Structures are given as structure tokens and as C-alpha cells.
Amino acid sequence: MLKKLLKPKIEELIKQKDWRRLKQVLSTWPGPDTADLLESLEQEDMVIVFRLLPRQLAADVFSEIDVDKQTDLLQQISNERIRDIISELAPDDRTELFEELPGKITQRILNLLPPEDRKETLQLLGYPEDSLGRLMTPDYVAIRAYWTIQEALEHIRQYGRDAETINMVYVVDENGHLIDDIPLRRLILADPQHKVESIMDKRFIAILASEDQEQGIKIIEQYNLVALPVVDSENVLLGIVTVDDILDVLEEEITEDVQKGASVAPLDMSYSAVSAWRLYHKRIVWLLLLAFAGFLSGNVIAAFEETIGTIIALAFFIPVLIGTGGNTGTQSATLIIRAIATGDLTLKKWFSVMKKELLVGILLGTSLGVVLYLLSYFWKGNPEISLVVGMSVVAIALCANLVGSLLPIVLTKLKLDPAVVSSPLITTIMDVTGLLIYFSIAIWLLKV
Numbered sequence: 001m002l003k004k005l006l007k008p009k010i011e012e013l014i015k016q017k018d019w020r021r022l023k024q025v026l027s028t029w030p031g032p033d034t035a036d037l038l039e040s041l042e043q044e045d046m047v048i049v050f051r052l053l054p055r056q057l058a059a060d061v062f063s064e065i066d067v068d069k070q071t072d073l074l075q076q077i078s079n080e081r082i083r084d085i086i087s088e089l090a091p092d093d094r095t096e097l098f099e100e101l102p103g104k105i106t107q108r109i110l111n112l113l114p115p116e117d118r119k120e121t122l123q124l125l126g127y128p129e130d131s132l133g134r135l136m137t138p139d140y141v142a143i144r145a146y147w148t149i150q151e152a153l154e155h156i157r158q159y160g161r162d163a164e165t166i167n168m169v170y171v172v173d174e175n176g177h178l179i180d181d182i183p184l185r186r187l188i189l190a191d192p193q194h195k196v197e198s199i200m201d202k203r204f205i206a207i208l209a210s211e212d213q214e215q216g217i218k219i220i221e222q223y224n225l226v227a228l229p230v231v232d233s234e235n236v237l238l239g240i241v242t243v244d245d246i247l248d249v250l251e252e253e254i255t256e257d258v259q260k261g262a263s264v265a266p267l268d269m270s271y272s273a274v275s276a277w278r279l280y281h282k283r284i285v286w287l288l289l290l291a292f293a294g295f296l297s298g299n300v301i302a303a304f305e306e307t308i309g310t311i312i313a314l315a316f317f318i319p320v321l322i323g324t325g326g327n328t329g330t331q332s333a334t335l336i337i338r339a340i341a342t343g344d345l346t347l348k349k350w351f352s353v354m355k356k357e358l359l360v361g362i363l364l365g366t367s368l369g370v371v372l373y374l375l376s377y378f379w380k381g382n383p384e385i386s387l388v389v390g391m392s393v394v395a396i397a398l399c400a401n402l403v404g405s406l407l408p409i410v411l412t413k414l415k416l417d418p419a420v421v422s423s424p425l426i427t428t429i430m431d432v433t434g435l436l437i438y439f440s441i442a443i444w445l446l447k448v
Contacts, residue, residue, distance in 0.1 A: 010037065014045050023052040031057065035064035047076045059088030090164070092137045092245060132216050133209035135249065136230040136239030139164045142172045143196055145179065150192035156184070164242050167226045171200060178229055178237040180204055206231045209238050213249045218343055220246050297322070297431040304439040313380055314442055317372075317389050318435070324368060325396040325434035326427030332357060332404030333426050337418045340408060350409050354402065361401030365394035388445050392438040399437065400430045 013022040026034060026049065034053070038046050038061065050073055053061060062070060127133025141163045143152045152169070160166040169187060171180040181204040182196070190199050206229040207216055220228050220243060227240045307314065336353065339345035345353065373390030377383060404426055408418035 010049070011045075014048065022049070026052060027054060027057065031060035032064050034061045039065055039069055043072055043076075047073060056088055063089055063093040090137060091139065092135060127209055130213050131209060132207060132211050132213055132228075132230050132241055133238070135213055135216070135245050136209065136241050137164045137245075138239040140170060140227075140229075140237075140240045141166055142170045142237065143182075145171050145173070145195070145197040145200060147196050148192065149187060149190045149194050149196060149199075152187060152196050153192070156187075164240060165227050168240075170229060170237055170240075171196060172237050176236045178204065178206055178231055178235055181229060204229070206235070206237075207241075208233065213246075214253065216241055217246050217250055217253070222343075297428075297435060300432055300435040300439070304435075304443075307439055307443060311385065311442070311446060313382065313385050314388070314439075316380075317376060317385075318438070320372065321389070321392055321396060321438050322431045322434045324372075324393060325400040325430035328361075328364060328397045329400035329404035329426040329430045332360075332401045333408055336405045336408045340412055340418055347409060347413055350406070353405055353409065357401045357405040358398070361398035362394075364401065365397030368397055369394040384446060388438075388442045391445070392434075392441050395437045395441065396430070396434045399433055400426075403429060403433070 010022065010025065013025070029037075034057070038050060041049060046069070050058065050061070062073070065073075139162055141156055141160050143155055147155070156166060156169065166184055169182050169184055170178060171182060172178055180200045180202050182199060186199055187196075205219060205223050205225065207219060209230050209232055216228055219225070220241075225243065227242045228246075229237055230239045230241055231237055301318075336345065369390040372393050373386045376389045377386040380386070407426075411418045
């Protein structure tokens with residue numbers, strides 16, 4: 001809203017080349033609003049406006065804009081300005097930037113960084129993609145067990161200003177091994193003359209840097225943590241992952257699952273930033289596969305052409321039957337995929353899932369079967385065809401419920417993402433299966 005109201009004023013100041021007034025206006029804006037403004041400007045104006053930002057504000061704004069715009073800015077501004085911006089970025093934001101920038105620009109930036117920043121960045125980049133090592137920041141406060149509470153608090157005052165968070169303080173030994181985490185409140189309320197070890201309980205939660213980010217999300221959710229310490233295989237404290245970082249990852253994971261659920265390959269960037277050509281590539285493969293699978297439905301209908309020709313009325317109920325199968329399977333798959341994602345359902349419970357969904361499928365199928373039997377009877381007045389429709393719905397709903405619930409479990413067992421069991425895929429599977437069930441029952445009951 002702020003951007004919308006003030007953008008005309010900003011454009012007028014640029015046109016008038018009133019840089020002093022423009023700088024005053026921008027210095028009062030929140031970082032996210034300034035980032036939105038920059039992304040809406042032409043490239044030349046974007047660079048001018050960005051150059052006017054104070055150093056710290058520039059770093060905050062830079063971390064908020066899309067990677068394509070970041071690349072444009074880095075190509076236009078001076079080496080000295082780049083060094084200042086990158087140095088002011090938080091280590092985890094800097095790592096995310098380097099992962100997405102073109103190789104030549106990444107190399108240029110690394111050469112501009114001070115040695116300590118360069119070493120820190122390269123260390124973070126050494127961890128597998130989507131691991132917590134890529135997400136962690138080394139900006140935390142660590143103290144020693146043999147210090148007094150007073151010494152620990154003085155250390156926090158001296159070094160806590162640049163830390164990602166000081167809500168939790170970490171206790172390490174001489175070799176950097178994590179031995180405890182202590183809430184800041186406990187330190188403040190303790191006797192200043194007592195040793196830090198006097199308030200330690202040595203009960204803490206930590207995670208390996210090589211672990212997947214999704215595992216970090218589960219641990220932070222399970223234990224309601226503000227920050228999660230990240231260690232190596234020898235329990236040396238490497239960094240921390242804070243809840244705001246986890247929320248960003250969680251949003252990305254949910255977005256990715258939603259995109260997969262619509263049979264779209266994950267975009268890996270915002271919709272506004274992605275090009276039409278890239279959108280085409282992300283969507284066409286799945287659409288071709290689903291279109292090919294759709295031919296299977298046509299083949300099934302062609303195989304039963306004689307049956308349909310004998311009783312034309314059978315064709316009238318094809319849409320509702322295959323639609324019911326697709327909807328039922330999608331409902332079941334969605335529930336199971338979400339239960340797996342939240343940790344509510346484990347693979348060991350597959351048999352209980354099958355029993356539950358078998359019962360639910362029978363109940364759903366019976367209810368739908370009765371309703372569709374009556375509707376088809378009132379519509380066509382043929383009890384035999386109505387019986388075929390009713391029985392088919394029972395069988396299709398039962399089958400769809402089992403397929404929708406068990407397929408995500410099977411994929412998870414095979415170490416595949418269950419989100420690929422998307423709504424279009426389930427619908428396509430049940431189109432073919434539903435038609436086979438329908439015509440098989442019709443041939444059996446009607447003797448055609």
C-alpha cells in the first residue's frame with residue numbers, strides 16, 4: 001500500500017533529479033517496501049535508487065529482492081559498493097545469494113569479500129543442497145561452563161549485538177563441542193557469582209549439518225524451539241538455525257508441494273520473476289504425460305465399443321463415474337500426504353491406514369451408490385442400468401480410496417516425494433480403472 005501511494009512521488013523525484021530529497025524519503029521506508037518499489041522500477045531507475053540507500057538499509061533491501069534483480073544490480077554497481085553490500089548481508093542470506101547467482105558473478109563477489117567472510121561463505125557452501133549446513137548462520141553467542149554468570153553476561157553484552165538471536169546461549173568446551181544450551185532468562189536470574197555450570201542441565205536438542213532442512217523443521221515444531229544448534233559428526237557447534245529461517249523454508253516446501261499437486265514442476269522462484277518460457281518448460285512435461293495417459297481411457301472405451309453400442313445409455317453415466325473416482329482418490333491422497341508431511345502418519349502404520357480407508361471407502365461407495373442408483377432410475381427408468389451404476393460407484397469409490405491412500409505411502413517408502421501423487425495423476429489413474437470396473441460390471445450384469 002505504501003509503495004502504491006508513494007511510487008508516483010518517487011518517480012517525480014527521479015525525474016527532477018532531486019537526489020537529496022529522494023534519499024530522505026527512502027531512508028524512512030521499511031526494507032520490504034523499498035524492495036517492492038525497486039522491483040517495479042525500470043533498471044536504470046532501480047540502480048539509481050539503490051545507490052542512494054544507506055549501507056545497512058541497502059543490505060536489508062538487497063536480501064529481499066528477487067535473484068534476477070540482484071544480478072542486475074550487481075552488474076551495474078561498483079566493486080566497492082558490492083563488497084559493502086555483501087559484507088553487510090547475514091551469512092545465511094549471503095549463501096542463498098551465491099547459490100542462485102551466475103558463476104562468474106559469484107566468483108567476482110567471492111574475490112571482493114574480506115578473507116574471514118570468504119572463508120565463512122565457502123564453508124557454508126560446502127554442505128549438500130537443502131541441508132541445514134546451507135541454512136545455518138555462525139552468528140551465535142557461546143560461553144564456557146567455568147565462567148561466572150557475571151562473566152557470561154559481560155560476554156553477551158560485548159558480542160551479542162551481532163548475533164542472530166540471544167534468546168538462547170550455547171555452552172561449549174575448549175574444543176568447541178556443544179555441551180548445553182541455556183535460555184537467557186535463566187542466566188539473568190541466576191546469582192552473578194555462581195558458575196555457569198551451576199545452572200546447566202546438559203539437556204539440549206541439536207542436529208547434524210548434513211541433515212535435510214525438513215528434519216530441522218520437524219524438530220523445531222516438535223520442541224517449540226526459537227533456534228536449533230547445528231553440529232558436525234563430532235558434536236562441534238557449527239552454527240544455529242533460527243525459526244525465521246525455518247519459516248522461510250517451510251513456505252518454500254508448502255509452495256513446492258502445492259505446485260507438484262497441480263502437476264507443475266517446482267518453479268524454484270516466485271511466479272512474478274519466472275519467465276513465460278520457463279513456465280512452459282515446468283508444465284509441458286506433465287501435461288504431455290497426462291495427455292498420453294488420457295489416451296488409455298479412450299482405448300478402454302474403444303475396447304467396450306460393442307457393449308456401449310448395444311446399450312447406449314451406459315455412455316451417459318461415464319462422466320459422473322470417472323469424476324467420482326478421481327475426486328474420491330484425490331481426497332484420500334491429500335489427507336495421507338499431509339499426515340505424512342506433518343509426522344502424524346508413519347510408514348509402520350500402513351496396515352491401519354488400509355483398514356481405515358477400506359471402511360471409509362465402503363461407507364462412501366455405499367452412500368454414493370444409493371444416491372446414484374436412485375438418480376439414474378428416475379432419469380432413465382431402467383432398474384438394471386441403475387443397478388450397474390450403483391454397484392460401479394461402490395467399487396470405484398472403494399478402489400479410489402485405497403489407491404489414493406496407499407500410493408503416497410508406497411512412494412515415501414521408495415524415498416520418493418509423495419506430493420507427485422497429484423490431483424491430475426490420481427484422476428487419470430482412476431479414469432482408466434473406473435472405466436474398466438464400470439464396463440466389467442455392465443457385461444456381467446447385463447449379459448452383453
